[in-house]
Amino acid sequence: MEKIKQQKLLLASVLGLIGFTINLFPLPLFANIQLVLGNASYVISAILFGPWYALYTASIAITGLFISWGSPHVYLIFSIEALCLGLARRKEFYSLYSSIAFWIAIGMPLFYLYATFYSNLPDSHLPFIILKQAINGVLYTAIGSFLVILTPSYWLFQPKGKGLRRQTFSAQLTYVFTLVITLALLLAALLFNNQFIKRQQDLLSQNINESALHISNLAQAYIDTHSLALNSAASWLSLNKRDAEQQQIALSNLHQHYPGFITMLIANETGKIQEASPVSLFIETDNLKNLDVSDRDYFIEAFINQNPYISPVFLGRGFGKDPIVAISVPLYAPGNTYQPIGIIEGSLDLNRFKEIDRTNKLFRDQYIVIADQQNRIIFSSPELAIQPLSDFNYSEDNALDSTLLPTMNIHDKANTAPEYVYAANELDTGWTLYVLNPFRPLVVLVEKMYLATFAILALSLIVTFIITRIISARLTRPLERIANKFSTSIANDNNDYGIDDDSPKEIYSLYTRLKQSKSQLIGYQLALEEKVALRTFELEQANQQLKSLAEKDPLTGLFNRRYAEEQFPLVQENCQRSDDVIAIAILDLDKFKRVNDTYGHLSGDLTLKAVARLLEDDFQRDGDIIVRFGGEEFLVIMPHCNTLKIESHLENFKQRLAKIVIENPDNNASFTVTTSIGAVIGNGTYNDALEDWIKQADFNLYQAKNNGRNKLVFTTLQET
Structure with a gap:
């Protein structure tokens, strides 16, 4: 264990x-x-x-x-x-x-x-x-x-x-079928759903990446067009020297051809604004020529470093106060391409990205975020509620490690459920364009698909369970009937056993073999029952003999002491219930040893048998128990006796015994014997132990022996 x-x-x-x-x-x-x-x-x-x-x-x-x-x-x-x-x-x-x-x-x-x-x-x-x-x-x-x-x-x-x-065979078969089908359906459903989800994610990935590429191309084309226009304008302005009025007219004409610029300006070598467009804004702005842009990156990069420059997003001041992305190019004096005399700058209209976003939404439920080189927001779809110039912060969720779809959370960064699936493209300017697809619609689609699958699965399992139970019962019913019929009857036709043409071959074969075996078993059973009945009778006889040997004295045929001890509790209980008396007498043959010594042991045995026969003749009531108590002692238990007559009855027996002549044919010896008797009588309630009754009777026997033998000492027991 x-x-x-x-x-x-x-x-x-x-x-x-x-x-x-x-x-x-x-x-x-x-x-x-x-x-x-x-x-x-x-x-x-x-x-x-x-x-x-x-x-x-x-x-x-x-x-x-x-x-x-x-x-x-x-x-x-x-x-x-x-x-x-x-x-x-x-x-x-x-x-x-x-x-x-x-x-x-x-x-x-x-x-x-x-x-x-x-x-x-x-x-x-x-x-x-x-x-x-x-x-x-x-x-x-x-x-x-x-x-x-x-x-x-x-x-x-x-x-x-x-x-x-x-469990029944039908229940076991139903469970195994249900288990196998449940496992198969669950695995099939999970595999199907997994393939469906993978397909949806692949489609979404393809869709969002195509959108990111398309919008990136539009944004890049918008920037490139205006950068090229500004470069061309700077080259044209650098060919001829013009006065301030001519510069203003040229700048205004350029601005009219490229409305993608919110404002345009020309600054001199010290960073002071000389001309600006639109002219109305130039006139309305007080002390515009006092505005200094020498600290702006777009001036430093274009004038000092002499490179065309596209700036990160920043907040305008003085000449426009909106978020600005500036494109700047150096200006040179005619005939001198080494020493710049100022810059030309155009501030892109970021609302153009809004038009791109609006057009994209006509076809796809997607949002746009454009961040500059410093990861600050240049533009975001209004639905995202992200302010321009703010840092673009988001948390990436890795819940989709099994796919290639990246996800992000913008508003609830601690939530494990993704908010958006996204694709990102980096523009030539160093900007990053993000296309965001809400994640929830995909989740809803997947949930509906799973719920529908689970509902179909549950219905399938219920139907499977019912059908399997019917089929298993159909398959096992012949076996049950065969078992029941073979256990209760001898002969029946096939239909009684549930055997028909549709029954499986194995069951029909089992039926025919069982039928043949049953006939043989019945014959064996009858023969065995006959043998068992005979052996049972012999065993009962042997048990009776054993019981008799165990309870009776083999010499005298009287009951032995063991029998008396077993029967006395019943006798005492019976007399106790009826409030009746019990008399007990112990008889001891006087000088019995001398009989054996003088006439031989055979004579002693004849004496014991004679005494036993005389006891059986004198104490014939059904309740009387006569016992050879040991050696030459005898015990007589007399329930329900007559208190007034029992003493005289014992006295008569003593006298009759003294008159009997015992003859031994082997040695022609004849002799008589006497007996001493100690007897007591008491109510059944006196004591339930035989030893206590015998103890009192044995005391009386001792008195009888001391008084000269061949005596009867009879006393009544008093309850304490």
């Missing part, structure tokens, strides 16, 4: 370690939803060993899940599940049915309470996540149960003993 316990503990530990290893790497299904398979280890332990070993295995396996998820709720829910499965198995309930009942009655409500009060899961996800967890539980229970069925070496550990409820 101790060795079996050690084997169970070892196997439970091994199962726990296997479950621990598998649970370290749960299979990702979608987003933050994962498939747990390592819990099948404690299902196996529950089936084979019961609740406490299952709890031990679960405590090891669940630790792997805790390390992976970092959530303590796994210890509560899955430990309770392990105990419930073990207790259900002890009650002979099938594990798959027990798992379904557990998740409906306990598991899903517990998980809902945990998710509501102790997690940050969004309410919209809860129904799906809870249902998924229940389906997951049924799946790994089915896997564990199936592994036990497929592994005969495990069967040695399954519970055995008295009082276990034996």
